[in-house]
Amino acid sequence: MDAxxxxxxxxxxxxxxxxxxxxxxxxCAALSASQLVELNKHxxxxxxxxxxxxxxxxxxxxxxxxxxxxxxxxxxMMADGRQQIVGLQFAPDFLGRPFLSESSVxxxxxxxxxxxxxxxxxxxxxxxEARELERKLHSQSLKELDEARDWMLTxxxxxxxxxxxxxLYLIATHIDPEKSGGNSTTFDLPLSRADIADFLGLTIxxxxxxxxxLRKENIIVIENNRHVIVPDKRRLRYAAGND
Amino acid sequence: MDAxxxxxxxxxxxxxxxxxxxxxxxxCAALSASQLVELNKHxxxxxxxxxxxxxxxxxxxxxxxxxxxxxxxxxxMMADGRQQIVGLQFAPDFLGRPFLSESSVxxxxxxxxxxxxxxxxxxxxxxxEARELERKLHSQSLKELDEARDWMLTxxxxxxxxxxxxxLYLIATHIDPEKSGGNSTTFDLPLSRADIADFLGLTIxxxxxxxxxLRKENIIVIENNRHVIVPDKRRLRYAAGND
DNA sequence: CGAAGGGTTGAAGTCAGTCAAATAATGTGG
DNA sequence: CCACATTATTTGACTGACTTCAACCCTTCG
Numbered sequence: 001m002d003a004x005x006x007x008x009x010x011x012x013x014x015x016x017x018x019x020x021x022x023x024x025x026x027x028c029a030a031l032s033a034s035q036l037v038e039l040n041k042h043x044x045x046x047x048x049x050x051x052x053x054x055x056x057x058x059x060x061x062x063x064x065x066x067x068x069x070x071x072x073x074x075x076x077m078m079a080d081g082r083q084q085i086v087g088l089q090f091a092p093d094f095l096g097r098p099f100l101s102e103s104s105v106x107x108x109x110x111x112x113x114x115x116x117x118x119x120x121x122x123x124x125x126x127x128x129e130a131r132e133l134e135r136k137l138h139s140q141s142l143k144e145l146d147e148a149r150d151w152m153l154t155x156x157x158x159x160x161x162x163x164x165x166x167x168l169y170l171i172a173t174h175i176d177p178e179k180s181g182g183n184s185t186t187f188d189l190p191l192s193r194a195d196i197a198d199f200l201g202l203t204i205x206x207x208x209x210x211x212x213x214l215r216k217e218n219i220i221v222i223e224n225n226r227h228v229i230v231p232d233k234r235r236l237r238y239a240a241g242n243d
Numbered sequence: 244m245d246a247x248x249x250x251x252x253x254x255x256x257x258x259x260x261x262x263x264x265x266x267x268x269x270x271c272a273a274l275s276a277s278q279l280v281e282l283n284k285h286x287x288x289x290x291x292x293x294x295x296x297x298x299x300x301x302x303x304x305x306x307x308x309x310x311x312x313x314x315x316x317x318x319x320m321m322a323d324g325r326q327q328i329v330g331l332q333f334a335p336d337f338l339g340r341p342f343l344s345e346s347s348v349x350x351x352x353x354x355x356x357x358x359x360x361x362x363x364x365x366x367x368x369x370x371x372e373a374r375e376l377e378r379k380l381h382s383q384s385l386k387e388l389d390e391a392r393d394w395m396l397t398x399x400x401x402x403x404x405x406x407x408x409x410x411l412y413l414i415a416t417h418i419d420p421e422k423s424g425g426n427s428t429t430f431d432l433p434l435s436r437a438d439i440a441d442f443l444g445l446t447i448x449x450x451x452x453x454x455x456x457l458r459k460e461n462i463i464v465i466e467n468n469r470h471v472i473v474p475d476k477r478r479l480r481y482a483a484g485n486d
Numbered sequence: 487c488g489a490a491g492g493g494t495t496g497a498a499g500t501c502a503g504t505c506a507a508a509t510a511a512t513g514t515g516g
Numbered sequence: 517c518c519a520c521a522t523t524a525t526t527t528g529a530c531t532g533a534c535t536t537c538a539a540c541c542c543t544t545c546g
Binding site: 435436437447448451452454455 | 492493
């Protein structure tokens, strides 16, 4: 059957892609099978350990990539070292901006992360050819913009308590491996207290205090510092000030 | 000459557009002369007084528009009334998101503003036809995303003093009617103290106090509460923590 | 003139930051 | 597997930046 398709000029999606975590929903979903084959020829899977940079702020970008699993944090730093995480990216998000060689943020793996890397020229050619791909990139940008603006409200107007609850709620609704059947969830925090603090515009100590406060109010249960159980997502959402 | 062009099927840009403030740099720059004529047939100029809504949060959008002059603020509000301005838009920015009927923010004129309105269906058809237009919209989204993330750093990590300086610097570099020859500038604040507070995640009082502090440090001169003189933009930039 | 809205200023209170120390988790070499 | 070093997190006491509450000023407008 594969042979037949090849004879007629049609191509099947590469086997790696078929099994790919990011095949659907990601940028690749906007490509035809033959484009996928083309892209796949030059793409390489890469494991990035927690804490390693994917793209440096103001660095020239050599390649683009899709997140296959794990969490990538986007951050900005001031001259004096103050830092702010400006976004979190999950599978199957696309990293990088075709045609813009400079990145305005630093992208760093928050957890152990797997990415699928594409060389710059290939991606840029494909963006030119496949309109669907451009649309997909545009819509991801819009999604990121909405998230950024939501977070501005959190940073500017919420209390420390609400900020921490907002963060936990964000993770609960993004990591969520469908195990969330009903109103309860469970997950491992992808970020250290220091990262959470940088995301929320707080200090480590305040994050810690608010976590224990949420724990004492039975809104969350914490095991091993990283594992969190949310018995009732609505309560968490409420604590986050989301209604 | 116009007649000749019409005979050959070519068309000239409409007169209104030729004189338009947003003709260059704006979305219209991505359109051919004939598309411009087409769009112009259905577009209407509208004046919006300061304080009036252009698009409501969660409201269905009846039309899109270009800002011709003035400043539009994008804001979000929490259930209990706390508010955060998540973006400022200047001419020749485009307002609205083709194909998305719901807006996640409220757009309100901060100053008296003139906009050029286009009916939804026309814009959406054109986006489908003109790839250049789609690109332009995408690149405006990316610009807004960068601005949003810059502001996240301001909201999360800067002091009240730096926030106010950042705001003034932002305005100085955006209003800037080329009169800024060298290092000094002058402008009228497009936002009230209340709006500035909502933009910076502060209270009116804190904004006021920081303004007088900057005044006493001779970084700015204030006349009539709204008119600001910046003798040295570099000093303001420094006060904003931008290096 | 008096009312109303926007802006400034002052005094007191509070939330989150800072500094410091204790405790828990993680890793390393023996 | 243990003793130790190292790092991450929690907890406490104190400080300080920003908020809150309140009064006041100034301009505008009926």
